[in-house]
Amino acid sequence: ARVTNDTTGCFTTATVTLSVSASDAQDTTLSTCDDDGIEDGFSEFDLTTASSNVLVNAPANVTLNYYLTLNDALTEQNVLPIAYTNTTANNQTIFARAESPDGNCFGISEVELIVNPLPVIELTELYDYCGNNPQALVIDSGLITGSTTDYTYSWSTGETTESISVTNGGDYTVTVSNSDGCSRQRLVTVIISEPATINSIEVVNAGTNESGSATINVTGLGDYEYCISLDEPFQDSPIFDNIAPGFYTAYVRDRNGCGTTTQDFSIVGYPRYFTPNNDGFHDYWQLIGVSVVFEPNSEIYIFDRYGKLLKQLSPQGPGWDGNYNGTPLPSSDYWFKATLMDGTTFSSHFTLKR
Incomplete structure (x- = not known):
């Protein structure tokens, strides 16, 4: 810079430094x-x-x-x-x-x-799958809103489709991601069910009591419920008490709809009386719950009150008709002794009514 005195013409010079500061900011x-x-x-x-x-x-x-x-x-x-x-x-x-x-x-x-926002999905779901089902189970991403094509999928199985087919039980996870890179994970639990296998039915026969009991022993992957009469509701317990003598069918049903397994059984007892008058009702006396299938080789003997043997019955037959050597016996109390095939023995008396 130069400064000049207009009167004298004298002048002087100085240095001016220009400094620029930058502070630009972008949106x-x-x-x-x-x-x-x-x-x-x-x-x-x-x-x-x-x-x-x-x-x-x-x-x-x-x-x-x-x-x-x-x-x-x-x-x-x-x-x-x-x-x-x-x-x-x-x-x-x-x-x-x-x-x-x-x-x-x-x-x-x-x-x-x-x-x-995150993908809107059902975070957890439980599926019941029948192991005997020939069709594979299809599980999906649980997407609630939006189109399936708007998202990407990564399953724990390595698959990348919106839904997959499975035949094994267990936990499956899928990560669902949207175009903004936001993702959520869904857990799908598959529980395998199958019809029950009835291994045994433990029976306590009525014998001389009014009733017996039965316990149904099963194995299988299902969640089961039980009944012994379709006229009664199914129950959670496999134990049935106070069962009157007779023939029954055990029903074991899978709660997930995978099938019902059945098995026949009997509770052995005896009738307290019979009326051999050929009217078609109570004409024979026989143990209840025995047949050609159940306890077919049991031994059954009938005596009078003095201990005289009157009849040996076959469990596979209709029973005693109240006769001795072809002669009808009078109304009275008679005795029996029964030995079942497992060695259980019981005896009591019953009434013949005419």
Whole structure:
């Protein structure tokens, strides 16, 4: 610079240094996925991840801070923390202030914070599958909203389709991701069921009592319920008490619809009386619950009150008709002794009525 005195013509010179400070700030966007715990449109942002985009054209020594409002950025008040949770759900704009080291120059830009939603899916599901079913079970991603083509899928089996076919029980997981890169995981539990196998039926015969009991022993992968008469509801327990003498069928049903298994059994007892008058009702006396199938080789003897043997009965026949050597015996009490095939022995008396 030169300064000249107009009167004298004298002059002097000086050096003027021009210094330029740069503090440019660019608008940018930060996005994240909603929290998997509570989906409310709020999430924590690391504001430092926006710095490189805000300062893309600025020198390295620029100071950068973030503010909630434009006025805060202008007045440099209320600097936001680097770990910041948005205060407006889903979408919010904050402001970045880039300032030169000497503080003479600054730039302000907008930073848009976006909280992207997660896929809306059914998080857990339980399937019951019959192990004897020739058709494989199809399980899916549980998508509730949107089109299946809008998402990608990653199953624990390695498959990437929206649904898969399985034949084995266990836990299957699928990660469902949307175009924003947000994902959720679904757990599908497959429980294998099958018809029961009846291994045995433990019977306590009535003998001289009014009733007996039965316990149905089964194996299998199913969840079973039991009954011994279709006129009665199924029950959880395989134990049946107070069963009158007679023939029964045990029904074991899988609760998941995989089938019902049956097996016949009998409770052995005896009638307290019979009336051999050929009217078709109670004309013969025979142990109850014996036949050509159940206790076919049991031994049954009938005596009078003095211990005289009157008849040996076959469990496979109709029973005693009340005669001795072809002669009808009078109304009275008679005695019997029975030995079942397992060696169980019981005896008592009954009444012949005419």
